[in-house]
Amino acid sequence: MASPITPSTGLGSGLAIGDIVTALVNSDKLAKQTQITTQTKLVTTKLSGIGTLKSALSAFQTLIKPPVGTTSKLQFAGYSATSSDTTKLTVTSDNTAVPGTYSVKINNIATSSSVGTAAFSGGSTSAIPSGALTISQNGNSKSYTIPTGATLASVVKQINADTSTTNISANIITDDKGSRLVLGSTITGAGSEITTTSDITGFTIGKTDKLDATSATSAGYIGSVPASASVTINGLAVTSTSNTLAKTLGGVSLTLLPGSDNSTTTVTVATNTDGLKSSLQSFIDSYNAVVGAVSTVTKATVSDTADATTGSTVTPAALTGDSMPRSILSAIRNELVSTGAGGDLSVLSQLGITTGQSDGKLTLDSTKFQAAMDKGLAGNVQQLFSGTGDGSNGLLARMNAAITPYTQTGGIFDTRTTSLNKQQSDLQDQQAALDLRVTTLTATLTAKYNAMDLIVGQLKASATSITSFFDSLNASKS
Template sequence: MASPITPSTGLGSGLAIGDIVSALVNSDKLAKQTQITTQTKLVTTKLSGIGTLQSALSAFQTLLKPPSGTTSKLQFAGYAATSSDATKVSVTSDNSAVPGTHTVTVNKLATSSSVATAAFAGSATTSAIPTGGSLTVSQNGIGKTYTIADGATLASIAKQINADTKTTNISANIITDANGSRLVFGSTTTGLDSDITTTSDITGFQIDRGVAVDTTSASSAGYIGSKPVNADVTIDGFNFTSKSNTIDKNLGGVSMTLLPGSVGAPVTVTVATNTDGLKTSLQAFIDSYNSVVKAISTVTKATISDTPDPDTGATVTPAALTGDSMPRSILSALRNELVTTGASGDLSVLSQLGITTAQADGTLSLDSTKFDAAMAKGLAGDVQQLFSGTGDGSNGLVARMNAAITPYTQTGGILATRTTSLNQQQNDLQKQQTALDLRVTTLTATLTAKYNAMDLLVGQLKASATSITSFFDSLNASKS
């Protein structure tokens, strides 16, 4: 049965031993615990501030320089191409496009090679090849050889070939009719002389160039329908051919994709000032830049309150990175690029486009009326030059902004180094907390043991005193 007497109260002395020990231990650990708590809060707050900066800068840099394989949202082409019928001919333009209207007539589409082997009895999975051998599939003088095992089926051979489609651009399928099953080869490569041929020591797999398959004969192999041809296109009366249905070298700055159904009726391709596209890109640039500015303000601007803090009495609460020079350095680097002249041209300052900086918080804004007026003055090409630059583009505002951010965001950069340092401080503080907790546990046990020993001694002395008192009381009583 548990003792009803509170163990924190000394039985001999009657002292509140638990309270005394707690008071002594708390007094001992107060200074160190306050230091650890304060430093931990400071480090955690700074880590949060660094994270806020990292997030805003990374988003801005992704906009400025998208990952490989993705399309940039910043398209500063001064002029944009449009098609009168994008279902027949779709168009895009680059920074070299110039205003104009062009008539495009598609006379032929580029086609790809499609060939078939002889027919084999059975279906795709049951048409076994009794004796194996080798099969070489070639296109444009480049071939890939496959080893065919005894008893292989058309399905297993097709699987072998399709495993290499990404590198060979050739795929295999199976068509079954009344004569049996045939292995059919197709390709994503188009144009004249892109015929697929095969050589094989297995009967029925040989496909020679220029031979058409007779679909009524089981033993016939060759090309299906017609041989591959080049695209035939006329632009403004000038005729040319292309192996591909993507035409990107015949109309300056404009890339055209010829789509099924485009043969025949002419399509009008117009290159005009890209007012809407430029405005959209400028606004995207401004919004992302402003996000960085606001993030810097969030982590550096102290909060002023009319009510003093109940613990410290302070009326000013610093932000995560108040007084830190790094955020100011980032902002300075970005603002410096905004006012630096890069590529030469009639457009030298952003204010000519209606872009201004707010005095209150440093954010940018776009005045649509002033922007439209600048476009009316023929500055579209200069916008493209200002932001995208000339030559390799390194003198454009986009590239220069990206270069200004990179030292902070790159692997092992300023933000990463600062984060590593703060994480190390956090780990050190955790170790200090663990050590302090151990000290508190040890000190509590030590003091408790000492006070319990004192309490036991006091109890023994009280018992002795009581015994002596009783003895003298008895002696006095006997004398009476």
């Protein structure tokens, strides 16, 4: 066995003190370091796995239950309406629409009220006498106190502060006669005239007063009084105060656009085959993403070559053996086979949607889907997915209810993540403690070996001195 003594380190002993201390310290920390490293890798991998699942489920949940104020990408209306001229008329339909063709003649669109005051010199900074102003429309009134030192601009600001509740906005238009306070409204239709009463000269506008643009003192409505929309649908006259006709043609909402007066547009309602297929495919793709995510985090990898460290040919995934991913799959698969709202269309297989035996993913058979459309089941797709009544018996609502316990704030994902983060923090504390122990042990052993080396050096010096003494004595005797 080779001697550990080398002339390169300890001056007294010749021992490789640094190497010896390192070997002893590494031996001492090996077991604990291995445990910390293994547990840290496991926790990090699990956090990553939960993140993968959460991302897939959140995307799926956003699809089946989009946030309030956003439009769902899933449109399951069995029939869709189209307009032959979308620059004149746009249309939308719901599930109560029925196939048909309709001729829509737009005589005139609904208009809103616009009125102007008398003209003032000085533009937006025109001084306005103090006084009272009341603005009325459709029986609703709003009163304002105009203070001393007011200008057209300050009056505009006062009025516009209430626009969200009054639906009336103010602006300043400067014509050849001066600057006028102009009031407009988002409310349309006959009878929606804006009127004003005021003790300020030039601010009073009656219902029948028409503004004369050639007179600086004239105040009244600009152009013409507001009118209701007038259309004929297949020869039947329809009048509306709004340019959106939501209840005129069953299941179809019509929106008249500016510039469509005296025009005729054809509205066609037909089976929404392409739209339904697109929505079904979006649902399938998002569902399959969840199934794929579960497989990714649970399916172990088998290799022909054994791992150099463990000797195993099987490498577990992030959540292999964890019951949570299987519970997620079970929860959403149960809803796929439930009849829910019932009716003529009660399960996805009737639309040609089936589950793969090998991977559990959904596929859409186009031939079977078209056969379902040919049987007249298009109008039932909405009920299958969106349900009846409050919608809780629809597939989308039931799917959402199944995954909400996992994705909601404080839910299963949050609970597991919090627990793993705590474990990770504890492991970091253990690592810090181990690092401190290693530092302390290294310093202690180094000090001890250095002290030993000093003593050995002193003993060597004494031995050399004694040897020299006897050598000298022997030499003198000789």
